[in-house]
Amino acid sequence: MWKDIALWIGNHVAALAATFGLGGGVGIVKFLNHVPAPYEDQPWAGAIFDTLQDLVSNKRIGERRSRGGAELRTP
Numbered sequence: 001m002w003k004d005i006a007l008w009i010g011n012h013v014a015a016l017a018a019t020f021g022l023g024g025g026v027g028i029v030k031f032l033n034h035v036p037a038p039y040e041d042q043p044w045a046g047a048i049f050d051t052l053q054d055l056v057s058n059k060r061i062g063e064r065r066s067r068g069g070a071e072l073r074t075p
Contacts, residue, residue, distance in 0.1 A: 032056045037063040 032052055037060065038045035046064060053060045 029056050033060075037065050040064040040066055 033056060035049075038049050040046075049063075050061045053063075
């Protein structure tokens with residue numbers, strides 16, 4: 001039983017590693033280009049968003065949303 005569980009977990013971990021290691025980079029870049037900007041009142045989310053956007057490109061660094069739905073640019 002434990003051998004089957006370990007094999008199942010190992011297969012899923014191997015599949016995830018192959019996805020993110022071999023071809024997942026393109027998907028992650030596309031995802032980060034289309035993910036919505038964080039709200040302006042969430043500084044921690046803005047810091048993470050800016051860091052990830054810096055890894056992809058610098059086009060969306062500083063972009064935030066208001067709670068009303070408008071997109072804002074911070075200097």
